[in-house]
Amino acid sequence: MCVGSYEELERYAGKLPEGFDPHKPMVDAISFPCPECGNMMKREPYVIDCWYDSGAAPFAQYHYPFENVELFKETFPVTFITEAVDQCRGWFYTLHAVATAVFGSHAYENVLSLGHVLDEQGRKMSKSRGNVVDPNVIFRNVGADAMRWYFFVSSPPWIPKRFSERMVVETRNHFLNTLWNVYFFYVANANIDEFNPHVGERPKVTSELDRWLLSRLSTLIVTVRREMESYMIHRAARALDEFVVDELSNWYLRRSRRRFWRNEMDEDKRSAYYTLYRALETVTRLLAPFIPFTTEAIYKNLSRGDERAAESVHLTDFPEPVKEEIDLDLERNMELVIRLAASGRSARASRGIKLRHPLREAVVVAQEETLRNIAPLEEYLRDELNVKEVNYSTNPREYLTYSVKPNFKSLGPKFKGKAKKVVEQLSKEKPDDVAVSLEERGEYSLRVDGETFTITREDVEVDVKAKEGYAVGDPVTYVKDGKKTTVYLLVNTEVTEELRREALAREVVRRIQAMRKDMNLDFMQKIEVAVECDPAVFRDLEENMEYIKGETLAETITHGEGEGYRKEWVIDDEKITITIKAK
Incomplete structure (x- = not known):
């Protein structure tokens, strides 16, 4: 019975x-x-399989059918469950089995199966091996949010995860520290300028950089909502990670920093403050389900003075995109500029030229339409690459040389018995003609024995080199309306005397900033600087003295010995001793 x-x-x-x-x-x-x-x-002395209890959870939790009948009907089947992969034959199964037997229905709509946590070498954790990691140690040493974020971004939830304190530390340093540094930058400067985002009229946003960030912010919201609604939690987390580190910190803030340091609070400076605040406040709400403690601390401070603000970030609405701020063309063009900047940095690195050393020009080689899209954003490319000017060309032969090698793995199956003759004819063609045609049209036609053979990009290997006096970075592929084009960025590697003196000034600035950090000076602290060096070296510095003063907050820079914190440096084989005294 x-x-x-x-x-x-x-x-x-x-x-x-x-x-x-x-x-x-x-x-x-x-x-x-x-x-x-x-x-x-x-x-009965024998008990039913205890897993029946887990399978009965959907109705047993409500004491159905004896009460809560309507509540059970509203919530069954449930939308989502999650557990480790071993529950495939446990809870995941019994829920469906019991629901099918009792109600003729499935028990849940979606399931997220979690992979097991392994040690750093990929071995199963066990006490006998001594490789078990106590999570409380991670909480104390690194932080709960850092551990949470590691699990979100390291791999999809269903993949087994290697885990160690070192891995969590790396994740914290990469993302959480970056987020906090952006937040600290905003707070420190807003306090100095007494900027309050909660009072007064919103500034008019006209800067292309501000418009781009606000567009990217709304696009990010769309992405995060879509991925979370489809339970692709790792994709949502990675989108947030890339936005904070690559776009907000490494691009927007790097390119906007000087706007915050101006003395006057003009409309452009207010726009920069407003845009950075919007980004931080919105990202904080997007991140709240992922890193609840860090976001709560940031939100509490950002919302001070806002009478409409919720008591906690976890009581706010999840962000909605501002559709009228989305500009996909601007996003696409800025992404191209960002990638060209990376290409330019690699071009400098290939010749051992430091980024802080100015160069005369950068040259962008692309089709006319692509160049028109880059031109309005030229200032960001010029500043990021530290060049005096950006020039444009639609003629790659003017700056590049090409060599073309056949890819036999592709040509053989494609042309079979005719492949050898195609390769022979290819060797007779001008490499420039072949390469440029492949870049612009994606194909190149050959005539062999009265027949036309068309080769495509995968049929050959194209090697691109810059002509004398230039260095070229990695090619960048630009896609618009489904059409792919190749864009090259070159830097002029000639270093004139004027550029050499400016590079020297930048090297001195770097050393003074390092010494300010050693002295733990506030970033608004004025200083006096003395420089001991060869008189000829100091004369070179004098040409850029106002730049050095402005960058280091030095009220005076004198030649000779001084009082204060003293340190000896070697810059371009020249011995230079710098002394700093706080005002």
Whole structure:
């Protein structure tokens, strides 16, 4: 007999004792005669598979069908469940099995199966191996949010994860520290300038950089919402990671920093403050489900003075995109500029030229339409590459040389018996003609024995080199309306005397900034600087003295010995001793 309720049990066994517990051992005191044969009935000594209890969870939690009938109907089947992969034959199965048997229905709509956590070498953690990591140690040494973020971004949830304190530290340094540094930059400068985003009219956003960031912010919201709604949590986290590190910190803030350091609070400076605040406040709400403690601390401070603000970031609405701020063309063009800047940095590195050393020009080689898209954003490319000017060309032969090698793995199967003759003819063609045609049209035609053979990009290997006096970076592919084009960025490697003197000034600035950090000076602290060096070197510095003063907050820079913190440096084989005194 299977008794289905207390009421049914009382019909057979009489009034149940007060506080009756239907589990062992209290239930063992209950007995009653069998209504069919008259023999005494007691609890069955064998128990049902305990996994039945887990399978009954959807209705048992509501004490259905004895109460909460409507609530159960509203919530069954559930939208989402998650557990480790071993539950595929456990809870994931029993939920469906019981639901099918009792209700003729599935139990849940979506399931996220989690991979197991392994040690740093990819081995299963076990006490016998001694490779178990105590999470409380990670909480104390690194932080709970850092550990959470590591699990979100390291791999898809269903993939087994290698885990160690070192890995969590790397994740914290890469993302959480970057987020906090951007937040600290905003707070420190806003306090100095007494900027309050909660009072006054919103500034008019006209800067292409501000418009780009606000567009990217709304696009990010669309991406995060889409990925989270489809349970692709790792994709949402990685989109946030890339936005904060690559776009907000490494691009927007790098390119905007000087706007915050101006003395006057003009409209452009207010726009920069407003845009950075919007980005931080919105990203904080997007990140709240992922890193609850860090976001709560940031939100509490950002929302001070806002009477409409929620008490906690976890009581705010999840961000919605501002559709009228989305400009996909601007996003596409800025992405191209960002990638060209990376290409330019690699071109400098190929010749051992430091980024802080100015160069005369950068040259962008591309088709006319692509160049028109880059031109309005030229200032960001010029500043990032530290060049005096950016020039444009639609003629790659003016700056580049090409060599073309056949890819036999592609040509052989494609042309079969004619492949050898195609390769022979290819060797007779001008490499420039072949390469440029492949870049612009994606194909190049050959005539062999009266037949036309068309080769495509995968049929050859193209090697590109810069002509004398230039260095070229990695080619950048630009896609618009489904059409691919190749864009090259070159830097002029000639270093004139004027550029050499400016490079020297930048090297001195770098050393003074390092010494300010050693002295733990506030970043608004004024200083006095003395420089001991060869008189000719100091004359070179004098040409850029106002630049050095402005960058280092030095009120005076004198030649000779000084009082204060003193340090000796060697710059371009010249011995230079710098002394700093705080004002």
